[in-house]
Amino acid sequence: MPLQGLFGDYQVGSFYDEMFAAPDQPRPHYAKIxxxxxxMVPSQFEERRQHADLAFLLQxxxxxxxxxxxxxxxxxxxxxxxxxxxxxxxxxxxSGLAQRVVALNLxxxxxxxxxxxxxxxxxxxxxxxxxxxxxxxxxxIEVPRGIHTHICGIDLIRxxxxxxxxxxxxxxxxxxxxxxxxxxxxxxxxxxxDAFQAYEVLPVNHxxxxxxxxxxxxxxxxxxxxxxxxxxxxxYNSAYFEHSFLAQQMGIELVEGRDLIVDGGIVYMKTIHGxxxxxxxxxxVDDDFLDSLTFRPDSxxxxxxxxxxxxxxxxxxxxxxxxxxxxxxxxxxxxxxxIRYYLGEDPILRSVDTYLCSKKEDxxxxxxxxxxxxxxxxxxxxxxxxxxxxxxxxxRLEEFGRRVKADPRNYIAQPVLPLSRVPSYDPALGTIAGxxxxxxxxxxxxxxxxTIVPGGLTRVALQQGSLVVNSSQGGGSKDTWVLFGED
Amino acid sequence: MLxxxxxxxxxxARYIExxxxxxxxxxxxxxxVLEQTKDRYRLHWDxxxxxxxxxxxxxxxxxxxxxxxxxxFLAFRQDNPSSIVQCITKARENARTIRDYIxxxxxxxxxxxxxxxxxxSPAEEMAAGPHRFCDAIRFGSHRFHGVTxxxxxxxxxxEFLRIGWFIERAEMTARLVDVQYHILYDAPAGISGADNHQxxxxxxxxxxxxxxxxxxxxxxxxxxxAEMLIMHPLHPRxxxxxxxxxxxxxxxxxxxxxxxxxxxxxxxTGKVLERLRYDKITEIFQLGLHSYLNEMLQMCGSIGEDIAxxxxxxxVVA
Numbered sequence: 001m002p003l004q005g006l007f008g009d010y011q012v013g014s015f016y017d018e019m020f021a022a023p024d025q026p027r028p029h030y031a032k033i034x035x036x037x038x039x040m041v042p043s044q045f046e047e048r049r050q051h052a053d054l055a056f057l058l059q060x061x062x063x064x065x066x067x068x069x070x071x072x073x074x075x076x077x078x079x080x081x082x083x084x085x086x087x088x089x090x091x092x093x094x095s096g097l098a099q100r101v102v103a104l105n106l107x108x109x110x111x112x113x114x115x116x117x118x119x120x121x122x123x124x125x126x127x128x129x130x131x132x133x134x135x136x137x138x139x140x141i142e143v144p145r146g147i148h149t150h151i152c153g154i155d156l157i158r159x160x161x162x163x164x165x166x167x168x169x170x171x172x173x174x175x176x177x178x179x180x181x182x183x184x185x186x187x188x189x190x191x192x193x194d195a196f197q198a199y200e201v202l203p204v205n206h207x208x209x210x211x212x213x214x215x216x217x218x219x220x221x222x223x224x225x226x227x228x229x230x231x232x233x234x235x236y237n238s239a240y241f242e243h244s245f246l247a248q249q250m251g252i253e254l255v256e257g258r259d260l261i262v263d264g265g266i267v268y269m270k271t272i273h274g275x276x277x278x279x280x281x282x283x284x285v286d287d288d289f290l291d292s293l294t295f296r297p298d299s300x301x302x303x304x305x306x307x308x309x310x311x312x313x314x315x316x317x318x319x320x321x322x323x324x325x326x327x328x329x330x331x332x333x334x335x336x337x338x339i340r341y342y343l344g345e346d347p348i349l350r351s352v353d354t355y356l357c358s359k360k361e362d363x364x365x366x367x368x369x370x371x372x373x374x375x376x377x378x379x380x381x382x383x384x385x386x387x388x389x390x391x392x393x394x395x396r397l398e399e400f401g402r403r404v405k406a407d408p409r410n411y412i413a414q415p416v417l418p419l420s421r422v423p424s425y426d427p428a429l430g431t432i433a434g435x436x437x438x439x440x441x442x443x444x445x446x447x448x449x450x451t452i453v454p455g456g457l458t459r460v461a462l463q464q465g466s467l468v469v470n471s472s473q474g475g476g477s478k479d480t481w482v483l484f485g486e487d
Numbered sequence: 488m489l490x491x492x493x494x495x496x497x498x499x500a501r502y503i504e505x506x507x508x509x510x511x512x513x514x515x516x517x518x519x520v521l522e523q524t525k526d527r528y529r530l531h532w533d534x535x536x537x538x539x540x541x542x543x544x545x546x547x548x549x550x551x552x553x554x555x556x557x558x559x560f561l562a563f564r565q566d567n568p569s570s571i572v573q574c575i576t577k578a579r580e581n582a583r584t585i586r587d588y589i590x591x592x593x594x595x596x597x598x599x600x601x602x603x604x605x606x607x608s609p610a611e612e613m614a615a616g617p618h619r620f621c622d623a624i625r626f627g628s629h630r631f632h633g634v635t636x637x638x639x640x641x642x643x644x645x646e647f648l649r650i651g652w653f654i655e656r657a658e659m660t661a662r663l664v665d666v667q668y669h670i671l672y673d674a675p676a677g678i679s680g681a682d683n684h685q686x687x688x689x690x691x692x693x694x695x696x697x698x699x700x701x702x703x704x705x706x707x708x709x710x711x712x713a714e715m716l717i718m719h720p721l722h723p724r725x726x727x728x729x730x731x732x733x734x735x736x737x738x739x740x741x742x743x744x745x746x747x748x749x750x751x752x753x754x755x756t757g758k759v760l761e762r763l764r765y766d767k768i769t770e771i772f773q774l775g776l777h778s779y780l781n782e783m784l785q786m787c788g789s790i791g792e793d794i795a796x797x798x799x800x801x802x803v804v805a
Contacts, residue, residue, distance in 0.1 A: 059591075060583070060598045235583050247587035254587040259491050261801070270490045272643065272740070272798040 005038055006045055006432045007423070013434055016163045016420040018083065029086045029487040032198040037081065037423075042430055049080055049425065052191045061183055061241055077476030078184060079424045080192065083437060083458045084199075086486045090454060093156065093165055093441065096349030098450035099339060101152050101443045104172055104326045106342040108148035112138050112322060122341050123334050127358065130409060131331065132379030133173070133324020135287060137294055141311055141321075144218040145447045148320035151211070152443045153177060153456075156349070158420035166350045168417075168438065170327040170335065173319060174284050177457040178207060178442045179242035180477050182249075188479040200484035202454035207442065208249035210453075211282075214446045215250075218316035219279040227276060228252045229269060231260070231283040233301045243284050257285070262305030267315045280316045281306075287321050329378040329412045330356055353415055357408035366404065366413040370397050373413040375404065388467070390416055419467055422478065424460055436461045438469050439480065455480035492588050493647045494799040495581040499597075500651030502578035506571045507628035508659040509539065509561055514621035515692035517554060519684055530685065532557045534666040538659075539569045558617050563609040571624055575604045590638035593631070600627040643740055650736040650794065657729035658787045663689060664716050665780040668709070683707035689716075693724040713776065714768040726783065727763040730756060733790070740798070752793035759786050 012020045019030040026034040037045070053075060056062070062073035085093075110117050111128055118125040128134055153175025155168040185204055189196060212228070219226030232243035234256050247254035259269050260278065268275035283290065289299040294307040309315045325331060333354040336347045355362040355373075366373060370389050377385030387400040404411045421434035441456030458478040459469035469475040516531050532552035536545045539561060548564075549556040564570045579601040586594045603623055612620045632652075639645050667689055686707045690696040695715060702719075703711050719725040734756045741749035748754040771779045 057602070058595045058599050060586070060594065235580070240583075244583075244587040248591075253489055254585075255489065256491065259489050270801050272488050272490050272493045 006040060006042055007038055008431050010432060015418050016158055016160050017434055018420055018422045029084050033195055036195055048191045052078055052080060052187050055187045077462055079460055079476050079478045081423055081425060082479045082481050083422050084481045086483050090482045094452050097154055097441055097443050097452055099348055101149055101445050101450045103339045103342050104170060105149045105445060107338045108323060108326050109146055122337055128325060131325045131328040135322040138322035143320045144316045147445060147447045148323055149445055150214055150318040153440045156439045157417055160418040166352050168352055172323045172327045176239040176242050177440055179245040181457050184477060184479040201481045202484055204453045207453045208246060210444050210451050212250040214444055215280050215282055215318060220313055220316060221279055226279040228280040229255045229278055231255055231281050231285050233285050257302045260303040262303055262309050265309050265312045265314055267309050282318050329376050355413040357404055357411040363408050367401055370401055374416055375400055375411055375413045377410055378412055436467050454482035488643050490799050492585045495585045496644050496647040497651040499578050499581040500648040501655040502574040503628050503631055504652050504655040506574035506624055509571050510621035510624035512692045513561055513617050515688050517617050519688040538662045538666045541567055541569060555613055558613055559609060562620060572604055575601055588644060592634050592638045596631050596634045646736040646739045650733050653729040653732040654787055654791060656724060657726045658784060660716055660724055660726050661780045661783050664713055665777060668776050686712045695722055698722055710768055718763050730760050734760060750793060750797040752790045752797060755786050755790050
């Protein structure tokens with residue numbers, strides 16, 4: 001079938017294209033949506049797109065960009081063309097992620113507990129202890145039911161030749177984005193009901209109930225009447241929408257630090273009828289800001305004395321404090337070793353080759369090949385402190401080389417990965433074009449099993465040629481469909 | 488319920504009510520002026536500025552009050568904290584901090600009102616006159632009341648909204664009556680009592696013009712207008728009606744029985760209502776309307792403060 005209409009100028013290019021096996025030849029699981037889109041007139045598509053945008057705007061699903069002293073609100077762009085994953089492909093991802101989450105949890109139990117892994121020489125103690133987010137204050141704290149990684153958002157990308165899924169990053173602190181997964185699905189069902197009818201798509205909306213069940217199970221007082229709250233930094237945080245969304249969906253209180261108080265090692269919230277005890281805090285405030293008596297003294301976002309209550313076992317926190325050590329980019333290189341060490345299994349999902357600049361031979365390689373590599377600061381996330389070798393100019397390469405040499409422990413490098421592409425609408429061109437994507441599934445761990453809502457957040461670099469999917473840099477998202485069957 | 492949420496609900500309602508009230512007064516006065524001679528302009532516009540409590544700020548920017556200046560100042564100015572646009576913005580900010588608590592429809596509604604208000608271009612509206620803009624505000628406020636009533640459980644949070652709405656309304660009505668009388672009595676002889684255009688405007692701005700005629704079957708008389716706006720038991724914009732709503736809200740929250748009170752706010756509300764029920768308008772005029780209304784306003788202020796003390800603020804104990 002020749003390409004036509006919205007697909008008029010579509011170039012499959014040299015990347016792994018998730019919709020097309022070859023020009024004009026959609027993969028079986030994309031065939032039905034391709035036909036649907038190809039039969040649409042551009043103006044029909046544009047009309048649906050505007051409906052979707054309006055729905056997001058009215059719900060205030062925006063993030064704030066500060067310029068000229070006034071905050072302006074921007075939509076997190078939503079692309080109407082879904083990303084589709086056949087069931088067998090998803091099962092492999094699911095089992096690989098579950099394996100990884102369990103191993104990361106065991107690693108955290110271990111480094112903040114008995115520290116067997118150092119004695120068995122699987123990872124140098126100095127590497128772990130020098131991680132920016134390793135917290136000595138947490139050593140010896142027994143967390144409820146041994147769970148550190150209640151909620152993980154693990155970033156996956158696809159190999160540009162084979163399409164194999166690889167892990168790019170583990171986010172085990174306060175990963176965000178699940179609200180977009182749920183809202184994208186709602187808006188998608190409203191704007192493209194006919195596309196759903198052609199497929200059997202697995203639902204995603206059980207996430208809040210599952211998270212709520214896990215949070216409830218952590219209550220130190222037991223019982224069904226546990227008081228659970230979600231702690232947010234407040235409305236100026238870029239993920240505020242998500243915080244309020246999840247609190248509402250789970251039917252728990254959304255609190256700010258100033259709503260809570262610690263007295264006699266117990267956490268309370270300030271209500272109109274007096275103080276009320278809090279049992280479990282799903283906190284979306286970073287470790288550093290949680291308790292000004294233990295961590296940053298200038299923090300007003302947290303609750304003074306919270307760590308005391310946590311240590312005494314009077315309140316549960318999710319995720320656990322100190323998790324940042326497990327998603328440090330230098331530790332990332334050891335996760336396959338953790339899986340073998342703690343579980344005695346081979347990793348199901350591949351990791352990306354990683355050069356640790358703290359190792360002498362790796363450092364030499366990195367300094368010699370900067371233009372081909374992505375260099376990342378180990379303790380950062382969200383695309384900060386990063387060098388994209390191939391697109392950097394000479395000056396920037398030299399400057400980064402100096403930085404790496406001055407503090408090798410702080411950097412890792414990976415080969416540049418040309419992410420896979422999925423057809424996406426380009427409003428400027430008025431047609432569909434291939435755009436790079438990644439995938440962040442959300443994993444919930446209750447200490448026994450890992451639950452993953454089918455799919456996750458597909459982030460897409462909407463600008464032509466861009467590999468950066470972060471929302472602050474022109475990224476958007478797509479609804480992600482895991483099919484009940486194969487097509 | 489969290490104290491912070493209760494406080495945000497209270498202010499959310501107050502800001503919406505203030506925006507609606509301001510829009511009503513602006514709209515009606517603008518159209519009344521169209522049928523007036525030029526030397527009477529001042530009589531219409533000055534009270535509006537005084538009422539907003541922003542006379543000094545206004546004089547600094549504009550000097551003399553005229554239709555354009557008053558419209559811009561009360562509707563659009565960023566530096567006027569009581570301007571309609573500012574009220575809607577603050578209402579939405581409050582809603583945003585509690586959007587997990589309010590219903591999804593309420594949030595979408597206030598959010599869309601915010602976008603509507605910000606889509607108006609001040610320059611175009613000033614050329615077109617305030618009707619279109621004010622209508623949008625009034626409609627937006629009514630819609631928000633409706634959505635709230637229909638989608639939010641009528642629990643404690645709803646009571647805080649109700650208290651916010653009606654305490655703001657009581658204060659605005661008290662100011663409206665006070666300012667109009669004050670200005671008219673200060674005016675040169677010949678245009679005070681007999682001039683009923685002004686009073687028609689007052690009645691229309693609170694939507695009570697028809698109700699007035701049904702009740703009094705007479706021409707517009709200042710004393711009767713005042714009686715209606717201060718002590719009518721059932722007109723939804725009278726001070727008495729508003730304070731009755733505040734009282735019901737406070738009792739629903741604390742569980743106090745009629746005749747008793749759980750806090751200073753309830754005691755003062757009860758006291759205000761006693762007076763509104765048993766005073767006669769002729770007595771009030773003998774005592775002096777201005778001092779009577781002023782006392783009402785002070786009591787409303789104290790009620791607001793005590794609501795905050797009883798429900799919103801915690802003394803630092805750590």
